[in-house]
Amino acid sequence: MGDEKLHLGLAPLRSVFRCSTNILDLNHDTMLRVYDYLTDMTDKVRLASTAPKFREAFKIWACKQRHKLALEDLETMKLPEMINFFTLAGPYIKVLQVDCAWHEKESLLMEFLAEYCKNLEEIYYSNVTDDFHYRTIMSRMKHLKRITIDCVDAEDVLSFDLQSNRGLEYFELINGCYTGKHLCGFPKLHTLILRDCLLWNSGEFGIPLRSLRILNLDDCCFEVMNESLYHKIADCCVHLEELHFSGCDSHFEVIAQLPKLKRCTLKTWVTSNELNIGFLNTLAEQRGNKLTHLHLSGQFEITIEHARALGLLHSLQELRWSNNDILEDDHFKFFNDLGLLDTYGMSFCGRVTDIGLMRLLRKCAQLRLIELKECDQITNEFVLNAIGCLAKPSPGRHLVINVLGTKIKESLLTSIEYLAPLNNVKLNFVCE
Incomplete structure (x- = not known):
């Protein structure tokens, strides 16, 4: 030692x-x-x-x-010591970290892992290419529950076999190319995350079985977009509770029919795209009593009809807006039925002023947390007005405001209004 x-x-x-x-x-x-x-x-x-x-x-x-092993930790070991290590520790290792850029003793390590680490439950791959030598570890395991593959290039089409791991629960692919072939038929798979990925043949996109609870297609690029993808999600993932998606396609409203959907993130970077009103209306009419978390991101148009539909999502507990310069103070007039809203977040929304946020605060009696980032029309006046609003008789109501990149000044923390005994507002200046 x-x-x-x-x-x-x-x-x-x-x-x-x-x-x-x-x-x-x-x-x-x-x-x-x-x-x-x-x-x-x-x-x-x-x-x-x-x-x-x-x-x-x-x-x-x-x-x-619960033991974790990073393969790089073994790079200085000689063969006799490596044999001793795997003989003793192998059966107890549950989590494996593999930097695929490291090729030292590659074949030897894979043999030791397959022979001695039969109880592996999680593998985290980094620096993966389509060469992906360490992929054979997965086919030789039987108890894998969680897999994360972080790729070097989204153009790389990976080949791997997970079929012997029938207990797989979580699969994540980052910056890779997904063809939809490898993840159908796993009865316990509850989370599928494809982040920054290239999705080929979306018309033949393989959707796992009905056990799926979380589907994340955040910032994915579809080589060929096909409306059948939306219908497959709606038809196959009947237990889906959380969905993260990029795009405002006209067929997206079928997603709103998912019977158990509670969390939804919808993102678009196309400035001329309009937020699908059918999607919001379907949420409001059919699923508004179940959806608890909604995050809308992108430069899509927002009309009065959109605002009214959002205001009808009466079960909503968290609402977040990102990267939208079209959201305005007038939209907050229609948020009348958000009685359960507890958290409101807004980032890079340049048109909303103190007036809009005060409308939200007065309409949403359960609001406890507001998070603001790079919203340059929000000033000290909002905080002072919030202090005055919550100082009135309203038992037990307190508000936390987290800010970064607004016109709210740190000098406000030493003001008479902020230091007053009846102040129920806590202001935090957050660092990146």
Whole structure:
């Protein structure tokens, strides 16, 4: 470790034992505590290899922990030490981190992982290319529940096999190319995240079984957009509770028919695109009593009809707007039925002023948190008006305002109004 790391790891115990105490005379509980003082799994295994008594203590200790291994930690190991490491620690490793840019001892490591780490439940891949040598680990496991693959280039079409892992619950692909072929038929898959991905053949897009609860298609690029994708989501993902999607396509309103949808993020970067009014009306008419979280992002047009439809989402607890210079104070006039709204967030919305936010605050009696980022029309006046509004008899109502990049000044924190005993507003200046 050699001896130096063992020496440092045991240093906190010196105050407990006399110098004459032999390390092998430590009682069982103290031996277990020794492993808590060592941070690296490799050092724990080296300690376990020093004596049978420490080996047995390691096995007992390891059974009660959830162990993580980064393959780069093994790069300096020679073969005999690597064999010893996997023999002792392999059965207890549940989480694996793989930097695919590191090719040292690649074939050897994959064999050791397949032979000794049969209880792996999570793998996190980074720097993945279509070469993807470490993909064979997945096909040789049977208990994987969570997979994250972070790619170097979205053009890379990956090939992998997960079919032996019938308990797969979570799959995430970042900056890759997804063809829809690999993730159908997993009965326990509840989360599918495709972030910044290129989606090929969306008309044949494979939707997993009805167990899916979360679907994230955030910032994805569709090579060929097809309305059948929306219908597949609506028809197949009947238990979907959370959906993140980029686009305001005219067919998107079928998504609003999902019977259990609670959280929705809709994003578009097309300035001429209009937010699908059919989508909002369907939410308001059919699912307004279930949707609790809604995030709208992008430069889409917002009409009075849109505002009225949003105002009818009476179960909404959180509403967020991002990157929209069309949202105006007048839109807040129609938010009359948002009685459960607890959190309101707004970022890069340059037309909304203090007047709009005060309308929201007066209409939404349950509002407890407002988060503002880069909204340059919001000033000290809003905070002062909020203090005055909440100082009136309204039992137990407090408001937190988190701000970044507005015209609200930090000097407000020392003002007479802010320091007054009846002030129920807390103002936080947030750093990036």
